[in-house]
Amino acid sequence: MSSIRIREIQPDDNEQMAKVLRTVLVEMGVPKVGTAYADPSVDQMYEAYQQDRAVYFVLEQDGEILGGAGVAQLDNYEGPVCELQKMYFLKEVRALGLGQRMIEACIEKAREFQYEQMYIETMPYMKQAQKLYVKNGFKYIDAPMGDTGHSACPVWLLKDL
Structure with missing residues (x-):
């Protein structure tokens, strides 16, 4: 068994990535409306990130x-x-420490893209994810930023880059 690697998403990854996302969201009991589950981009992740200052990484x-x-x-x-x-x-x-590796890759890319802050929305019961975010310098904020369409996600965090 070869090691797990982080790489940028490719067009052939769309179907597998959509399956992974939906599997995890259902397993976590995330509502299907008002969350990433309903995002139209889930079935076309490669295409969704073909814009300036955007990237999507997969664990493969x-x-x-x-x-x-x-x-x-x-x-x-x-x-x-x-x-x-x-x-x-x-x-x-x-x-397995892969979340840490992934978040580091995302933060590095965000800095390359010259963003000054990184925002994330999550669910209250996703405690392990929140621990990872806080460990990496994210701080809880009192209200959402922007309009992601994820109205069912009531936990918001922000990190200065």
């Missing part, structure tokens, strides 16, 4: 996609703020 092992995360301009927000988007991993690869 032997041709199998195990998770991913991306960075893009925060929707409906003026200013140099990106959003850490769709960071999800299959349960068999959680707690």
